[in-house]
Amino acid sequence: MEVPMEIDKGSHGPASTNALLQWSQWQLLDSLLPTGGFAHSCGLEAAFQAHMISGPEDLQTYVLHVLENTGSLLLPFVYSANMSPNLETWHKLDRMLDATLTNEVGRKASIAQGSALMRVAATVFSEVPSLKMMRSNSLGSGTVAFHHAPIFGLVCGLLGLDVGISQRAYMFITMRDVISAATRLNLIGPLGAAKLQHDIAIAAEEMSKKWMNRTFEEACQTAPLLDTVQGCHAYLFSRLFCS
């Protein structure tokens, strides 16, 4: 007896596309993704060696300042790239950010992480062939620095991630990387780090809401002391991190 094959109509519907997207989203936020974020402390190592982090309160304050500055300076680039995920916009944002990241330590860190993310995304998210194309096109031109924030926004935009989620995600991975650096600098234990991360989520959400959805012309830095100290990273006698 023939049993009619039933085609599962749900497998290509919008609900399952959204579900699949979540897996990509989680992968993008997972520290397992080989983008080299673990090599950067967002100036924490320099701040620590300059005796500015003497306890857990100082660490918490430091993370909050990094997040605020990430919001004010970098979220506009994530936002703009996400809204117009095309080659021309990406290149323009990359140029603008290169002129905006006047701190050499921060600038190099952004380039290292952006390059790595673009390479990983082009390989991993093969359902978006334009990523691979944009990457090879830009490598050839020699005028693209591959800064992190615009690429993050671009990848999120091409994957179809909501613009609000993309900006929060950028804040999240920044928080993840600083706190991870703190554990490796022995400033806090792994359990304490997890607690800290959860405790500051409310503030991180507030800051995300405050700084999201702005154009890159509005980008500004709000923690000049942090910027000055991060710039000293190259003067450290011994270092664990690149920045």
Added chain:
Amino acid sequence: MRKEMETGFVAVEKIGGRSTVTRCFSKYPLKFIIPRKVGSSITDAVWIYSLTYGGGIVSVYKSVGSKCSEQVLEARIGSNALLAVIPDPVTCFSTARYSQKQVFRVFSDSCLVIVDWITSGRHATGEKWDFELYKSSNHIFLDDQPLFLDTVLLEQGSVSSIAERMKDYQVIAMLVLLGPTLKHIQNQVQEDVKRMMSEQLRFPSTATGRHRSSDHRLLKPTFIASCSPFGPKGIGIVVRIAAMTTESVYSFLRHQLAGMEPLLGVPPYG
């Protein structure tokens, strides 16, 4: 900037081999003072002092409602020309709101020196980072392409106050040196900052976190500076400073810019 919004305009051109003010216009509350002679007569430089009646550029008074004191400077620096913007620091009084924007358009052989700095307030009355808002933008365009886009925003926030962000530092400053003619000064500054900070950071905290507060080596540095090149072939450098005293920054600027005397006629901050 639209012509009708301009409060002032100055043009300096080389006439008969000497830098000469060819146009100078200002309307209240802005005023320019251009001394006839500054420094030795061998030096070819024009000094321009600008004053603003009422609030003053340097001292920013309490804001009324949410009005913001705003200054805009636009400068075009020609080929082989030099502009040095070397003000005293801005001091914002309690509850003040201040915003400044400086836009510079240069050629590849133009020279530009910018000092932009702010102190935490009137220390005598205990004001330390007590103002509402301070915003300072410095944009440099080279052949119409963005070369240096920096905006610092200090605003009292819900998550952290400005004082908290500044810790014990009372002054933040930025020094920009751009242009091929300033290469020797740039190199010297980079070396000096590197040497000074490497010394300061030679005794890092240990993971045990125990500090004897009497041991000076384990305290926060009273003067922190970092220096970064920017632009194609590192055509410019920017120095960022955080210091606990205004005097230490004057001293640093005086020392680092001493080499500008032949170009300006007198050493800046001398």
